[in-house]
Amino acid sequence: MTERLYKAAIWVGGLALLAAALIDTIAVFARNLASSLHGSIELIQVAVLIAGSLGLVIAVSSRTHARVHVISERLEGAAKTWLDRLASAAVAAFFLCLLAGSLWIAADLWDGHELSEVMSVPWRLLRLFANLCFFVALLILLRQCWRPKP
């Protein structure tokens, strides 16, 4: 992932989180002032999906993974490189399954024009965005398989 794209992903994801926080905060104040902000949860879901999908890409790109280091810490050289490759390949296989399953559902529901109840958020576009992020993460992981961490 290029430096520019990485930074753009961070700004978009971060601003989506801020948007979620802002909408929710306004909703809380509105509710406590005897009013209500209809559809706030749907808007937050959109923001959370954007931030979460980009978060997956950023975590993969920066190789931020929770791992058990019992063996990998004790290895050096080629053995460590192969173990890193195995790890990247396993994460890639997992993303491939997520992408395949999610695309399957998206394709099935595409003509249904799913909309959210209150704000009419077009869910098929959001599914498309999530699938695009899965795909980008998969590409990054495949690249990491060929070029393990130096």
Add this chain to the structure above:
Amino acid sequence: MMATPETGLVGIGILLVMLILGVPIGASLGLVGIVGLFLTLGIEPGLIKAGVTAIDTLTRYELGTLPLFMLMAHLLFSANASRDLFDAAARLVGHRRGGLAYAAIGGCASFGAINHSSLATTATVGLVALPEMRSRGYAPGFAAGTIAAGGTLGQIIPPSGALIVFGIIAEQSLGKLFMAALIPAAMQILFYVLTIFIVVRLRPGIAPPSERHGWGERVRALLRVSDLLLLIVAVIGGIAIGWFSPSEAASIGVAGALLLAARRRQLNRAMLYRAFEETLKTSGMIMLIIIGALIFAVFLSVTGLADAIGSTVTGLGLGPVMTLTIVAIILLLLGSMLDGLGLMLLATPILLPVVTSVGMSEIWFGIFLIRAMEIGFVHPPLGLNLYVMQGVAKDIPVARIFRGVAPFLVSDFLCLALFIFFPVLITGLPQWASL
């Protein structure tokens, strides 16, 4: 292939091998789950389950809580919260024998309340408190051990990441979990304070008193952190009195942290970028683990393994105390091999039915699990907090840090035993608050 409990056992075996080989936890859980579903139900249901789980997790409103609380933590971290909190505690009690150790526990507790992570709390408070303690003549092993143990408070003080992840995996109310964690968190702080008191009574030379600060200076130090303390009280108190839900509290926390950073003149583009990057990296990693864990849990439920274990344990007729003691031993053994999240996500679907079969609630198990998980952070061979402390002070060997942690471990085991014998310590507050 037939979906039998034996299939589930094979899946767990493969999962453990993958984890030990260093395959990321999320991918290990997810792959074993998906391949298991392929073999037991077929490729189409397996793939569709994976796709549904991924999108459902990413759009889950309650899961938005996790990155938002993390964002709040990173914003406050950039506003120098950790140094100010330790300074305030050190000025209040530093003049007593062992006072800086009490201050380190106080710093860990208050920073843990906004940071929600054991490792980050240990590293951050360690960077501030350890040099100060060593310069005042504290024994290095005792000082490092105190901070490593104090760091574990980050996971139990609400609203911690561990509580949120457990709530999502076990489908429990976050409000109930947060309320249930309050007494155990207070107990842990109290037990650590008592441990320090006893240790410095027995070996007074390891923690000499520092100079006494005047009341004016103490009040000024408290005023410097008053905004932070107010935010912590507002976030936890708002949930407790029902002004807002835990998910909304995360948003209020972010808004408050932004205001606080602006007030301290720390809010700028570079700081925001850093906070966004750290939040998205960590939350992306945790999302992947949650997606994997949810798929793995479906596989286990299809095989019927958890139910089989539950009925086997019930059939043994061991009684609640013995059953829960065995559960605690399993958790401690697994906790010495797996990191916190791995332990939680592996143990929850398997041990939760066992615990509920002897009459304990899911909320009780969640808090008990997190306490056991925390012990793994200061318990060899994994003991991540010990290594974090060694990263902060490279001249202190891990074995020496562990000797410093040992008295705190004794108090942790005592706490776990109390939770088994008096479950009301965990379940009482949410029942009383009728959540």
